Amino acid sequence: MNNISRIVVCDGNEAAAWGVKLSRPDVVAVYPITPQSSLVEYLSKFIADGELDAELMNVEGEHSVLSALQGACLAGARTYTATSGPGLAFMFEPYVRTPGLRLPMVASLVNRDMLSPQCVWGGQQDVMTVRDAGWIHMFCESAQEVLDTVIMAYRIAEHPEVMLPVNVNHDGNYLSYGVSRVEIPSQPVVDAFLGDKNVNWHAALDPDRPMAVDPLTGGADAEGAARFVAYRQSLCRGMQNALEVITDVHAAWRCASGRAFAPLVEEYRLEDAEIALVTIGSMSGAAKDAVDAARAAGIAAGVIRIKTFRPFPVEAVARAAGKVRALGVVDRAVSYGWNCGPVCQEVQGALYRTGRAIPVLSFIGGLAGADLTGAHFTRAIEATRQALATPPEALAPAPVWLNARDEGVLR
Amino acid sequence: MLDTPVLTAQDFKSDIKPIWCPGCGDYSVLTALAKACAELARPRESIALISGIGCSSRLPAYTSVYGFHGLHGRALALAAGVKLARPDLTVIAAGGDGDGLSIGGNHFLHACRRNVDMTYILMDNQVYGMTKGQASPTTAPDWCESKLTPEGTGISPVAPLLLALAAGVNFFARGFAGNPNDLARLIVAGINHPGFSIIHVLSPCVTFRAEQRAWKQAVHASDAAAPATLQTEALTRFAADDGFTTGILFAGSKPPFMPPRHAVRTAADFERDYEIACKSDSPSIGVSHLSAGPGRRGVTLPKSAIDLFNNATA
Ligand SMILES: Cc1ncc(C[n+]2csc(CCOP(=O)(O)OP(=O)(O)O)c2C)c(N)n1
Ligand code: SF4
Ligand SMILES: [Mg+2]
Numbered sequence: 001m002n003n004i005s006r007i008v009v010c011d012g013n014e015a016a017a018w019g020v021k022l023s024r025p026d027v028v029a030v031y032p033i034t035p036q037s038s039l040v041e042y043l044s045k046f047i048a049d050g051e052l053d054a055e056l057m058n059v060e061g062e063h064s065v066l067s068a069l070q071g072a073c074l075a076g077a078r079t080y081t082a083t084s085g086p087g088l089a090f091m092f093e094p095y096v097r098t099p100g101l102r103l104p105m106v107a108s109l110v111n112r113d114m115l116s117p118q119c120v121w122g123g124q125q126d127v128m129t130v131r132d133a134g135w136i137h138m139f140c141e142s143a144q145e146v147l148d149t150v151i152m153a154y155r156i157a158e159h160p161e162v163m164l165p166v167n168v169n170h171d172g173n174y175l176s177y178g179v180s181r182v183e184i185p186s187q188p189v190v191d192a193f194l195g196d197k198n199v200n201w202h203a204a205l206d207p208d209r210p211m212a213v214d215p216l217t218g219g220a221d222a223e224g225a226a227r228f229v230a231y232r233q234s235l236c237r238g239m240q241n242a243l244e245v246i247t248d249v250h251a252a253w254r255c256a257s258g259r260a261f262a263p264l265v266e267e268y269r270l271e272d273a274e275i276a277l278v279t280i281g282s283m284s285g286a287a288k289d290a291v292d293a294a295r296a297a298g299i300a301a302g303v304i305r306i307k308t309f310r311p312f313p314v315e316a317v318a319r320a321a322g323k324v325r326a327l328g329v330v331d332r333a334v335s336y337g338w339n340c341g342p343v344c345q346e347v348q349g350a351l352y353r354t355g356r357a358i359p360v361l362s363f364i365g366g367l368a369g370a371d372l373t374g375a376h377f378t379r380a381i382e383a384t385r386q387a388l389a390t391p392p393e394a395l396a397p398a399p400v401w402l403n404a405r406d407e408g409v410l411r
Numbered sequence: 412m413l414d415t416p417v418l419t420a421q422d423f424k425s426d427i428k429p430i431w432c433p434g435c436g437d438y439s440v441l442t443a444l445a446k447a448c449a450e451l452a453r454p455r456e457s458i459a460l461i462s463g464i465g466c467s468s469r470l471p472a473y474t475s476v477y478g479f480h481g482l483h484g485r486a487l488a489l490a491a492g493v494k495l496a497r498p499d500l501t502v503i504a505a506g507g508d509g510d511g512l513s514i515g516g517n518h519f520l521h522a523c524r525r526n527v528d529m530t531y532i533l534m535d536n537q538v539y540g541m542t543k544g545q546a547s548p549t550t551a552p553d554w555c556e557s558k559l560t561p562e563g564t565g566i567s568p569v570a571p572l573l574l575a576l577a578a579g580v581n582f583f584a585r586g587f588a589g590n591p592n593d594l595a596r597l598i599v600a601g602i603n604h605p606g607f608s609i610i611h612v613l614s615p616c617v618t619f620r621a622e623q624r625a626w627k628q629a630v631h632a633s634d635a636a637a638p639a640t641l642q643t644e645a646l647t648r649f650a651a652d653d654g655f656t657t658g659i660l661f662a663g664s665k666p667p668f669m670p671p672r673h674a675v676r677t678a679a680d681f682e683r684d685y686e687i688a689c690k691s692d693s694p695s696i697g698v699s700h701l702s703a704g705p706g707r708r709g710v711t712l713p714k715s716a717i718d719l720f721n722n723a724t725a
Contacts (some may be wrong), residue, residue: 031514032542032559041558048561058546058560061484061514086464086483090514118480 003257005186012175015143015182016168017042018107019150021052022190023106024197026077029057029065033087033170034120036110040082054080062087066094066107073103074213076204078154078197080105084172085112085126092130098165099134099235101214104157104199105165106150111281111332112172113368121369122172124281127309128333128342134235136242138164139281143180145261146170151190152249158199159249161241169309171282171332173369178282185257193256217256229288239311246308264313266305267320269295273302275384276320278329280306280343283372287330290377301381306343317350326359327351328384330377330402332366340364340399359387359395365402376402420445423455425475431466436588436614436623440534441473443586443594444503448476450599451501458501461490463510465541467534467614470505484515487522487531494529495670501602502529509539512548512569523578525608528667532598533571533609534588536616536623544619556619571611572660573651576645582608583645583661587630588615593657600659606667613655626655633658640664 010018016039016206020028028047030040046052057068062083069079075205088109098105113123127137136156140146146168153166172178176304203213217231218224243264250263255260268288270276279287284305294301304320304327322325331341340362363380366372380400387395418499423445433436458476462468464483471478477500481489490504511519511533522531537554539545545559549571555563575583582604586594594612601608613630615623638659639645645661 030559032539032545034542037542037545037559044561058564060516060548061512090483115482 003186003189004183006184007301008084008182008184009141010182011177011179012140012143012146012170013037013039013110013177015147016150016170016379018184019107019147020080021046022185022187023053023080023151023194024078024153024191025054025080025106027055027057027069027072028080028248029059029068029072030081031059031062031065031083031087032063033112035112035122035176036082036084036087039108039110039176043080048407055344056167062091063093066091066098069105070094070098070101070103074101074203075106076200078158078199080107082108082110082182084110084390085114085123087118088126088130091343095107095130095135096133097214100231102202102235102238103165104163105153106153106157107165107167108146108150109167109169110176111169119368122174122176122237122332123331123367123369124169124171125334125367127167127169128331128335131310131342132265134164134239135310136162136164136239136246138166138246138308139169139306140175141282141284141305143175143178144182144259146175147182147184148253148257148261150260151185151193151252152246155194155249156242156245156365159241159245160201162238162245163202164235164242167213169281174282183257183259184213189256193253208356232243242311243308243313255257262305262307264308265316265320266303266307267323268303268305270302270304270323272300273324274300275326275328275388276302276304276324277377277380277384278304278306278327278343278347280309280330281332283330283332283366286372286374287377290381293374293378294381299381299384299385309343309346312346312350314353317347317351319394320330321347321351322354322356323406324358326361326384326388328361328363328380328387330363330365330372330380331371331399332364334364334367334399339397342397359384359390361387361395362399363402364399367403370403372402418449418452418455420449423448423475425473426440427472429469430475431469432618434615435466436536436612436616437467437470437534439588439591439594440467440505440532440614441470441597442614443588443591444505444532445474446468446591447596447598447602448474450595453501457499458503459490459493460498460505461486461493461504462504463506463515465507465510465539466616467507467536467540468510470532470534484510485518486510487515487518490529490531491525491527492524494527496570498528502527503532503602504529505532505534507540507547508533508535508537508549508571509547512571512574513539516548516569519574520578521609523575523580523609524525526579526581526586526665526668528606529606530598530601532611533611534614535571535611536614536620537568538616538619539648540616540619544616560663570652570654571609572649572654573646576642576649577663579642579665580661581606581665582659583611583699584609584659585613585615585657587626587657589627589630590657593721597659604662606663606665613657616646629653629655630657631655633660638662672704 114125329344335342344362463486482536486504525720583598
């Protein structure tokens, strides 16, 4: 088929680099960090080999990375960067300004657990810590989905009704270094899909319309605050518009590439399911295997995989959750103070829409790169089934820790 | 006199086995540091070793003094905090060229300016070793072995010596990991010198910069009779330095940073002011002049205290 230029076996970092190369960014800025480093090294090879015409800035830290890209984006460039864990933390100051500036950047987060304790391994605490900064967040399950989502991300970010930065998340270690078969779309397909570059029509350097971007919005008087609120409201509108745009873009990509991915929430074997596991990212494959095994043993289980986490697809999650009688939510991060995982906390929020208080269990695992195996999900299915018989208010108000010292014991 | 046991260099190493590559220069830095600590004959608990992130920054785990493995680039800021809270400790910061000159470059400048009494061991291998071989600020512009910059960085490297001198460093020595005895001597001298001292160590990364094994032939001891003692003299002397001159290159005499110490005001002070104000005809020395914010002696008076005094004179 001519919408595929070639088929390769590669890891998620290389797949991301292919997606970026095909999207033709103008400026890439980086500072290396585990497990992102090889991703940008693939990109620099594309540039050195003359396959990608972009400026690569090798700067002195992540704070400068995103600052340099803000400059590039304000000047009308399509940009890209990637980072992980502590790198994202160091990027925080320009990171929180990017959505408010409505800069349609795309950046990969190769998810890594947060310090302290010191740790260079996978986990999603990095992204969960910035979930309310105003960036769009999508989570991938496979290397192919990483590649395709990076391309789709540019179209979503640059959509006039959205104009927000997008983080494409892929799990450090499992996706960054795990290799699989990947179809590389052909360049004309991607060019046609992304259309003409019109990255920053609202604030680009324009000789006919010189302007100072982001001066002080006003004093703490009523007018200053009201103008500030107007910006916040418009950002919220962009986020809400993104739900539909993300759905449309996935449909368009399906036509262009021949590959289909659920845009917001993937429902796996949910028809007639009694219980479902809610998953996010690369763990979903093992969860689906465990569900297949459970089904074979006569247990009616399914999986609800969150693809888009910001904007949070409240309706889609509520719809999926409405099909089952209990949920087990598996997180690779902690929501401190809620004593559960962040995805679990948000799913419970969405459940409110259904008007049904079904039992929800929080499982926290895969921290510090620990492997979430089929056996973990099998036990999670079992525990969630037991919860069916328990009234929600009688459930232990604590998460079940997977990969913990006492992991044999599920409370 | 207290009967303190004599500690050997070995006593300053922990029982954690380093995971550096065989042949890495950082092993010798550890040896030299342990030797220097033994020579200084200070108890282990009187020394704090603070690092950033990088292969070199693993150093604290391998010693038996207080250690902290900090954030990438922030060792100097953190170490200064330790020293200000516990001036009695011997504070040592350590880290790589990426940690100290790239992501943490701003702290390098301000640590030189501020001159807190501590010692910085800068382990320079002209590469980011830990993230698998990218160019650092000390890498030559035409080094093409990094996958991130396969055509070289094309930008001029930083000379830590000149940078430090320009920023007002008080002591700068350069050593070579291949000569740990000499390096130990430099570390001792740096610790003993008041103020901020830098020990710039040429510490080869044998994995990503195998050619650095030839540094053994490149290093040469300074031929000056004595270290430069004036900033201008040092800048002239080392303007064309090849980066391989070893020894104590600069020893200045700026006084170490002392946080301004304000006298703490006691109740008696306030009472005295109150008395003066009541007796005085002249409002110029009266408490009617008290206002919120730091006063002459840097004491911030709470609003309630000011009201009390001002009402009293009214
Ligand atoms: C904020 C942040 N960005 C990036 C990294 C990844 N990182 C870890 S060590 C390092 C560079 C290390 O180089 P250097 O300081 O020269 O130490 P060496 O390994 O060469 O001894 C980088 C980029 C990190 N840990 N934190
Ligand atoms: S990579 Fe280089 S700096 Fe790091 S331990 Fe190995 S030799 Fe030393
Ligand atoms: Mg280094």
